[in-house]
Amino acid sequence: MTAGNLTGPRPGRSAGRTFLVGTRASTLASTQAGTVRDALIDRGTPAELHFVHTPGDASQKAQTPVARIGVGVFTETLRNALAAGECDVAVHSFKDLPTAPDPRFIAVVPPRVDPREVLVSNGDLTLRELPRGARIGTGAPRRVSQIRALRPDVECVGLRGNIDTRMSRVGDGPEDLAAVVLARAGLERVGRLDRAAETVSVTDIMPAPAQGALCVEVRADDAAAVEAVRHLDDPVSHARAVAERAVLATLEAGCTAPVGAFSTLEDGVLTLQAGVFALDGSTSLVRTISGPVDATGAGPGDAHGGGEDDGTDAGEGVVHPDPQHAAAELGRTLGTRLLEAGAASVIATAGPL
Incomplete structure (x- = not known):
């Protein structure tokens, strides 16, 4: 066209x-x-x-x-x-x-x-550094499947909402998440890249x-x-x-x-x-x-x-x-x-x- x-x-x-x-x-x-x-x-x-x-x-x-x-x-x-x-x-x-x-x-x-994913985590741990059994927030099947391949010991928890809502779920309380996975592009555009503990390699999580x-x-x-x-x-x-x-x-x-x-x-x-x-x-x-x-x-x-x-x-x-x-x-x-x-x-x- x-x-x-x-x-x-x-x-x-x-x-x-x-x-x-x-x-x-x-x-x-x-x-x-x-x-x-x-x-x-x-x-x-x-x-x-x-x-x-x-x-x-x-x-x-x-x-x-x-x-x-x-x-x-x-x-x-x-x-x-x-x-x-x-x-x-x-x-x-x-x-x-x-x-x-x-x-x-x-x-x-x-x-x-940048199309890659980022991890926002409690204690600024990377995906590989998260403890066994860590709860990671993401509702995207593409992310879940690749996280499970890399870290079969963690739990993926469905998550929706805007950037601030998702990041607010990260903490060290019993109902909190150890980390959330977000698109780097979103954090970059709203000026919140300082919250990212890691920009995840495309060999670990291939972007959408x-x-x-x-x-x-x-x-x-x-x-x-x-x-x-x-x-x-x-x-x-x-x-x-x-x-x-x-x-x-x-x-x-x-x-x-x-x-x-x-x-x-x-x-x-x-x-x-x-x-x-x-x-x-x-x-x-x-x-x-x-x-x-x-x-x-x-x-x-x-x-x-x-x-x-x-x-x-x-x-x-x-x-x-x-x-x-x-x-x-x-x-x-x-x-x-x-x-x-x-x-x-x-x-x-x-x-x-």
């Missing part, structure tokens, strides 16, 4: 308008959206935040597991608000979006921050596909909005995120599945590693692929699983003219290799936490 066939601003909205940047009201979400608002303003585009309440906000307060309330609970309402013209720009944590492309929107990906990346969406029929966000796109971050999410899409797994991915893009070569993990820690399938991806001079497009197919072969070792297509093809190839190694059965047997 490209920005070349846009029809102009939605009726009733001036091309010189103040752009409304849609976001949830949580500290992390509004901070992320605030960086987009500020970047627009810095380029001379008037912008302000617009808060959208989602059903997922109430489910967090009730500590309802994400697996029970459904994938996309935090993004669907925001996308609907964008589609309806309630806001002009929507800012998501890219890892939370469905992998299926949505033709209603054009997306850009700002520069990505596209973790640390934001996805900024605008309506595909809003030429003024597309033009306003163009400069936010970082082609390297965009290609890496697309490659990782293409693995997830190929596996037909949701964002709560025990699937991890991590990529680098240096000197025109994208190296992608992805894994599927059994919830009990007994099995891990990890594969790696590398291929040429030229991310210089790329622009915004379909950020969800690669752009539309233009008939060009983008197999491993072949340079595709569109870096998102090339990155997506690498991700699909790696996903296929994981399926051939038995990934579907590992995912199917993951079961509830």
Whole structure:
């Protein structure tokens, strides 16, 4: 998908308008959206935040597991608000979006921050230093499966809520947790990295596909909005995120599945590693692929699983003219290799936490 066939601003909205940047009201979400608002303003585009309440906000307060309330609970309402013209720009944590492309929107990906996990622990102990039987807070099957593989002697406890709520559970009392696992990106964005005892290696806990990346969406029929966000796109971050999410899409797994991915893009070569993990820690399938991806001079497009197919072969070792297509093809190839190694059965047997 490209920005070349846009029809102009939605009726009733001036091309010189103040752009409304849609976001949830949580500290992390509004901070992320605030960086987009500020970047627009810095380029001379008037912008302000617009808060959208989602059903997922109430489910967090009730500590309802994400697996029970459904994938996309935090993004669907925001996308609907964008589609309806309630806001002009929507800012998501890219890892939370469905992998299926949505033709209603054009997306850009700002520069990505460190995608690794961090451990916030009592006494600033690392994951390997925690005592036997330690209770670790995390509700993500991907994290649980890898923690159990590394430390089968600890207990993983389901946990939801905002960053401060999760970190407040760490202590030395009988009801406290010894540690919680969080995305480093969240702590970095809200200025709380000082609480991290350890940034966990990707070989210990592989991040979620596209973790640390934001996805900024605008309506595909809003030429003024597309033009306003163009400069936010970082082609390297965009290609890496697309490659990782293409693995997830190929596996037909949701964002709560025990699937991890991590990529680098240096000197025109994208190296992608992805894994599927059994919830009990007994099995891990990890594969790696590398291929040429030229991310210089790329622009915004379909950020969800690669752009539309233009008939060009983008197999491993072949340079595709569109870096998102090339990155997506690498991700699909790696996903296929994981399926051939038995990934579907590992995912199917993951079961509830």
